[in-house]
Amino acid sequence: MLLLSAKPVVEKLNHEVFLRVKEVTKKLGRAPKLSVILVGNDPASQIYTSKKGEAAVKLGMLHESHHLPASVTPQEVKKLVDRLNEDPTVDGILIQRPLPKSFIEEEVVYWVDPSKDVDAFHPENAGRLVLGLPCFRPCTPHGVMEILDHYGLSVSGKTACVIGRSSIVGKPLGSLLLQRDATVFQCHSKSPDLKKIAASCDFLFVAVGRMGLVGQDYIKKGAVVVDVGIHRNAQGKVVGDVLFDEVKDIAQAITPVPGGVGPMTIAVLMQNTVWSAEKRAVKSMK
Ligand code: NAD
Numbered sequence: 103m104l105l106l107s108a109k110p111v112v113e114k115l116n117h118e119v120f121l122r123v124k125e126v127t128k129k130l131g132r133a134p135k136l137s138v139i140l141v142g143n144d145p146a147s148q149i150y151t152s153k154k155g156e157a158a159v160k161l162g163m164l165h166e167s168h169h170l171p172a173s174v175t176p177q178e179v180k181k182l183v184d185r186l187n188e189d190p191t192v193d194g195i196l197i198q199r200p201l202p203k204s205f206i207e208e209e210v211v212y213w214v215d216p217s218k219d220v221d222a223f224h225p226e227n228a229g230r231l232v233l234g235l236p237c238f239r240p241c242t243p244h245g246v247m248e249i250l251d252h253y254g255l256s257v258s259g260k261t262a263c264v265i266g267r268s269s270i271v272g273k274p275l276g277s278l279l280l281q282r283d284a285t286v287f288q289c290h291s292k293s294p295d296l297k298k299i300a301a302s303c304d305f306l307f308v309a310v311g312r313m314g315l316v317g318q319d320y321i322k323k324g325a326v327v328v329d330v331g332i333h334r335n336a337q338g339k340v341v342g343d344v345l346f347d348e349v350k351d352i353a354q355a356i357t358p359v360p361g362g363v364g365p366m367t368i369a370v371l372m373q374n375t376v377w378s379a380e381k382r383a384v385k386s387m388k
Pocket residue numbers: 242265266267268269270271272289290291292296309310311312315330331332333363364365367
């Protein structure tokens with residue numbers, strides 16, 4: 103069984119981004135900048151945002167964090183985003199989720215200017231992805247594709263089952279696989295015969311958010327299994343949606359949790375931020 107570890111993939115991507123940051127810094131006369139907005143005191147979100155900032159700085163980029171209290175109104179946050187949209191020194195803007203209940207997600211996704219939308223959540227970027235047009239890469243799904251590419255696992259002409267249809271993981275992952283000529287079964291909580299479909303596919307992608315949902319009866323012998331889920335179990339151990347020990351001897355290849363899909367998200371966010379700066383550098387030369 104091939105263990106699809108993120109480590110070498112992240113190292114390769116980070117090295118490429120580091121070199122691109124150096125180049126674009128010369129052209130722009132400043133380093134690319136990522137602005138992160140965090141609302142409230144969710145401990146996991148605080149960890150995620152600080153990791154994103156650390157990654158940016160490590161790769162030679164600038165990072166600014168706007169930490170606002172949970173009591174802030176959506177209008178106040180929108181005003182801040184408007185200001186960052188207008189700021190020519192900001193290349194990427196990210197609003198950390200989850201937001202307090204007073205925020206309406208369907209409205210928030212329109213706030214960040216599509217040209218600075220490094221999370222690729224804006225409907226313009228989501229639509230461009232489906233149409234196969236150039237756009238920011240949705241961080242987690244694109245991270246999955248980078249893992250497959252690194253390990254030489256082509257989905258072309260193969261069957262792929264995606265369990266999950268969220269806007270940030272399941273749906274964009276289905277689009278990316280389709281673009282690579284996979285035959286995609288997009289499954290979800292209402293799918294009939296889920297196990298049967300999953301167990302018939304060459305590739306299985308699990309993005310459900312249910313600890314240990316997927317056991318051996320979901321796996322075709324020799325399948326490639328990608329586990330997007332992240333949970334902490336009762337023993338405090340980080341685990342995924344897939345029962346790794348049950349599946350590892352049936353699968354041809356599998357992503358570990360932790361150390362699989364998780365670290366890819368920030369690596370792709372860094373790629374997106376440098377790409378945004380590169381586009382700005384081209385415009386500033388015209
Ligand atoms: P979500 O809750 O938005 O979506 C879950 C999807 O799973 C839904 O489409 C739902 O229809 C489907 N589903 C729910 N129960 C099901 C069942 N019993 N059978 C089949 N389908 C079912 O979740 P999300 O944001 O897509 O995240 C999924 C998981 O991935 C979570 O564990 C999350 O923590 C993790 N995640 C990891 C990263 C990362 O690694 N960087 C990024 C995003 C999400």
